[in-house]
Amino acid sequence: MGWFGASFPEMPDTPFDPLDVDPSTTDRLLAGLDPDDAPSAYAGVAQLLAAVTAPADPAELRGEAAAVVAFTAAGYGIEASPTAPNPSCPNPSCPNPSCPNPSWRIRMLSNARSAKLAAAGVVAGLTLTSGLAAAGALPGPAQSAASRTLSHIGISVPGPDDHANARAQEVNDPDGTTSTTSSTSTTSTTSTSTSTRLTTEKPEVEQEHDQNQGPGSVNQGPGNAVEDQHENEHAAEHENEGAGEHASTTSTTEVEHQNGDSGGDHHGDSGESGGSNSSAGSVSGKSGGGD
Amino acid sequence: MVVLSPFSELLAAAQTGDEAAFAAIFRATQPRLLRYLRVMSAEAADDVAGETWVDVAKGLGRFRGDEGAFRGWVFTMARHRLFDWQRAAARRLADPVPTEEMAQLRARGDGDDPAATTETSQGTAEAIRLVALLPPDQAEVVLLRAVAGLDVSQVADITGKTAGAVRVLAHRGLRRLAEILAVVERTEV
Numbered sequence: 001m002g003w004f005g006a007s008f009p010e011m012p013d014t015p016f017d018p019l020d021v022d023p024s025t026t027d028r029l030l031a032g033l034d035p036d037d038a039p040s041a042y043a044g045v046a047q048l049l050a051a052v053t054a055p056a057d058p059a060e061l062r063g064e065a066a067a068v069v070a071f072t073a074a075g076y077g078i079e080a081s082p083t084a085p086n087p088s089c090p091n092p093s094c095p096n097p098s099c100p101n102p103s104w105r106i107r108m109l110s111n112a113r114s115a116k117l118a119a120a121g122v123v124a125g126l127t128l129t130s131g132l133a134a135a136g137a138l139p140g141p142a143q144s145a146a147s148r149t150l151s152h153i154g155i156s157v158p159g160p161d162d163h164a165n166a167r168a169q170e171v172n173d174p175d176g177t178t179s180t181t182s183s184t185s186t187t188s189t190t191s192t193s194t195s196t197r198l199t200t201e202k203p204e205v206e207q208e209h210d211q212n213q214g215p216g217s218v219n220q221g222p223g224n225a226v227e228d229q230h231e232n233e234h235a236a237e238h239e240n241e242g243a244g245e246h247a248s249t250t251s252t253t254e255v256e257h258q259n260g261d262s263g264g265d266h267h268g269d270s271g272e273s274g275g276s277n278s279s280a281g282s283v284s285g286k287s288g289g290g291d
Numbered sequence: 292m293v294v295l296s297p298f299s300e301l302l303a304a305a306q307t308g309d310e311a312a313f314a315a316i317f318r319a320t321q322p323r324l325l326r327y328l329r330v331m332s333a334e335a336a337d338d339v340a341g342e343t344w345v346d347v348a349k350g351l352g353r354f355r356g357d358e359g360a361f362r363g364w365v366f367t368m369a370r371h372r373l374f375d376w377q378r379a380a381a382r383r384l385a386d387p388v389p390t391e392e393m394a395q396l397r398a399r400g401d402g403d404d405p406a407a408t409t410e411t412s413q414g415t416a417e418a419i420r421l422v423a424l425l426p427p428d429q430a431e432v433v434l435l436r437a438v439a440g441l442d443v444s445q446v447a448d449i450t451g452k453t454a455g456a457v458r459v460l461a462h463r464g465l466r467r468l469a470e471i472l473a474v475v476e477r478t479e480v
Contacts, residue, residue, distance in 0.1 A: 021462075026465055030433070030436040030461060030465070032437070042465065044469065044476070045468045048422070049418075053438055054414065057412050061318055061321060061322070063317075064314055064321070066344075067347075068317070071313045076306075076307075076348075
């Protein structure tokens with residue numbers, strides 16, 4: 001009978017287990033505990049572990065020569081570094097990839113780095129060219145080539161006529177007032193001769209553009225034609241009114257008028273394709289798209 | 292008498308192309324590596340050890356660390372090479388083997404306990420044979436701790452187990468070894 005009348009079961013007789021060792025003894029055994037210092041039940045284990053970690057038998061070292069050969073063939077495992085020795089190969093341009101000559105390995109790595117730099121340069125150049133093409137900032141022939149090339153992959157960039165028109169505008173602007181006006185007013189002061197020339201050039205560019213862009217751009221032609229018609233009309237009007245005296249607000253009004261005539265369905269399309277036409281078409285397209 | 296240089300000096304020399312230093316590192320490491328491999332897979336031990344040293348030779352220039360880290364690196368590569376060999380062996384077993392070839396293998400005695408035919412000392416060979424009687428995970432942990440000289444955390448990293456699991460496996464492995472030795476003693480008596 002226990003305390004307060006409670007009864008407790010008798011503790012079982014737990015036999016002493018000589019194989020029970022604490023973790024620190026386990027660690028010491030694994031670290032090479034001397035058999036004399038080990039618990040009696042583990043003396044044999046300590047001897048066994050000592051045998052497993054015994055000094056090398058000569059038969060176990062038979063692979064030494066082969067390992068050294070592998071070490072040599074692998075170029076001594078040396079990373080390419082300017083201080084690496086040049087041990088054996090006399091050929092400074094040895095083409096053997098397994099040649100242990102570190103200088104050859106250095107050249108291989110140098111060539112790899114050069115290739116990476118060249119690839120990075122090409123990518124940077126393409127990116128820059130594409131950006132300039134998208135901005136219409138390339139020279140005429142280059143812009144034309146970029147426009148055609150990028151149209152193959154579905155990217156529409158302005159054609160070279162924007163530049164030509166801008167240059168023509170500068171030449172034909174007797175007062176030079178358009179140099180400080182907006183692009184919209186520049187469009188309104190374009191001379192008839194320039195418009196005629198650009199209109200003559202347009203079908204070639206437009207035809208290629210439409211062919212390259214596929215069915216989705218088939219409807220762009222009529223919209224541009226309508227705009228070009230308006231453009232010529234406006235150019236004639238402006239010529240009658242005199243060049244170089246138009247405020248940008250007047251031009252903007254006329255541009256909006258063009259957009260209204262060309263029809264709302266064509267605004268977006270003309271905005272994409274108008275860049276390859278005259279500046280008037282371009283402006284009307286951009287305005288239409290923006291509105 | 293050959294005076295062993297500190298491992299750091301040997302490693303630095305080997306990394307600059309000193310073949311003698313590399314050979315010294317090989318002599319210090321190879322026996323334990325080979326014993327570990329013979330317990331884990333006796334028939335693959337020599338081949339896997341050779342492939343491991345090829346890996347060591349290729350990567351020695353990039354290695355950074357002390358002697359313990361070097362042993363951990365070497366045994367990690369050996370373990371991976373061993374698994375590769377075992378996978379390849381499993382594929383070979385899946386392929387049908389001609390009956391005549393199988394008979395020749397048996398006639399040559401392939402498949403016998405390799406530890407009994409090794410040229411290591413009798414005590415070491417017997418010890419390897421007894422450790423090989425442990426369950427594989429216990430044997431590996433005991434060998435990585437005792438033979439490779441790695442600490443618990445290194446073994447845990449190599450085997451992908453927790454430190455606690457490594458401690459338990461080592462404890463059970465030693466206990467099992469004691470039981471095996473007791474049985475052997477009773478049998479001999």
